[in-house]
Amino acid sequence: MKRLIEKGLMFGNLYRVASPALVERYNRALEHLTGKRTKLSDFHIDLSGYSPEIGDEFDDLLYLNHNGVNRQFILLSTEQKSCPLLNVKFSTSRTILKQFIADNEAQLFALTATDAVAGELVNSVFDISEPRKLFEVAKIRVECDTTGGTIRHAEKLTELVGRFKAEEDGWFDDVLIAEMIGLAQKSGDITRNPVRLKRQDYEQPDFWTAHFGGLYLFQSVAHPAVISSGPKEELGALPIKYVFDLKDRNQIAKFFDYNDLVEPIVKARGIDAAAILAQKMDFIVIDAAADLGLDLTGLTRADIRRLARQNAHRLPREYHGLRELYKWATEGGAWPRITSDDPAYFYSLRAADTPLQDLVNMLLANLTPLDIRQLFICHKELFYRLYATWPEAKRAFVADFLAREYQVDKAGARAALFGREPDMKGEAPVAPVEEIVRRVGPWGAVRR
Structure with a gap:
């Protein structure tokens, strides 16, 4: 693999983290998500903030992707949107992360100017112990915040501002006003710079997963099917009519044809x-x-x-x-x-x-x-x-x-x-x- 790395064909186009300030921000986010900190002072990260150097340090290539489900991420810069995604377990993860950054680029740019944004691609499944659980992975929600809780504080402040405006005696509620002032010191001026992220739910009906030897789930087409890289008999009963493996060449050809x-x-x-x-x-x-x-x-x-x-x-x-x-x-x-x-x-x-x-x-x-x-x-x-x-x-x-x-x-x-x-x-x-x-x-x- 050394030849691939030297030619930029593996681990290429990663985002370098070398300044003490960025390393510290990354460590705060890493500790927030995993309870760990890296001792490295210079490393590279992918789209999700995963670092192959830190993976080697921890002897854990999935330190941000426990069980290969609900991938966690650390954003130090919106420039990460052009980076590859390493150790992919679901083909949609890269698309969702890139789209999330694109949908919220201005907000994320402002947030990462002073802090790291840490989050997770969340679905209802935490452990895929059997293939049929993959059919529960239909929608992904992006949940994130800065390590300082800027988004959480801004949402709470927005709620308090609404109360302040709606309640008849809001001007005389010293406790409410004091709480608003305290939150404003943490979140900034939300009237001039509202901290609110757009579109955090993403549909995922069709995807490839590395689990179970590699499976392709096509659920949104007119004739749905699962195509397995390994023997289909090992998958057990699945809640879908057609299940093929790579030996079923005629069936896969018809599947392609029927769905254009x-x-x-x-x-x-x-x-x-x-x-x-x-x-x-x-x-x-x-x-x-x-x-x-x-x-x-x-x-x-x-x-x-x-x-x-x-x-x-x-x-x-x-x-x-x-x-x-x-x-x-x-x-x-x-x-x-x-x-x-x-x-x-x-x-x-x-x-x-x-x-x-x-x-x-x-x-x-x-x-x-x-x-x-x-x-x-x-x-x-x-x-x-x-x-x-x-x-x-x-x-x-x-x-x-x-x-x-x-x-x-x-x-x-x-x-x-x-x-x-x-x-x-x-x-x-x-x-x-x-x-x-x-x-x-x-x-x-x-x-x-």
Whole structure:
């Protein structure tokens, strides 16, 4: 993993905490949430305030996420909204935290100017001991306050001000006035700077969870289902009609089709389908070459094509199915019939433009683990786990490739692969995908 860290592919873009004032604020919040304090004077935190260095210090990678449920968070700055979320147990956690910061950015900016904001993503479940409990995780409420209780004091002061205005003898109630003055000293002037956070409840009907080997819950679609990364028989009885695992390829394909969740890459608008297929084929060749113990150092795309020709009989069915699609996309001719029984089938799809796009792409990455780019972009937890099992030659190639052709322009690469993505306000970016592809190429800023 050291190679990934050095190239910024792991623990990258974290927020650095180095000043004594910030360290002390973090410690106050940490003690408030967990009863612990760190002895470190310099560390990095993610979107939720989790620090991998402190995780090592405590020998507890879930010190802010006990049992993997109801994730706690510490905000020292609104700049954390651009950080990744580490040790993800629910796919919606990052979206909810980012949206909460965006919805309350001005207020949180003011609060974190003098104190840390500590809180929790709360649902009705505190211990997921069996899969059926996941169906109780339908709504998440964000609860938070500064360590000094600024929000709590402001809410109480607002209540007292209401009493003061409504009660006929409020002007003569010395106890009420004294309490208001005391709270105002803690919360500030709420008439000029009201301390009130907006939108703290977030629906969560569809999500991936790392619990029970990895489960995808789709509950808001017309035909709901649960898709398990492990054997579905181990889940027991669930309060949903359809439960599949990754071996149920035909059923998953029908699930995608019935709910209009996917589209063929070759028919998607605004992307270079042939280039995407060619790259997927390259990744499959690299995997096969690594298994054969071949040297992958400094390989160009011409070298990869040469390897494919020389070892065509050793390449898996995924390659040959994609090859037929590639020939159709570049040369025309008869449409190749690739059914869900074909290992290349899910490699030929991408998520349709729906609110579930990210979750579907995550599931597709799980179904197509040889596509290392989609795996890294859409399912980092699985990427890191598989990376540790790969031959050294493949690890070196993949790390160099991602650092060279993805890290340099993440937005361009994602736009070329997945189409237009909305910003935090739900608005599509101004530049169309075609313009992004024209400027940076279908794989980001590719070196020519």
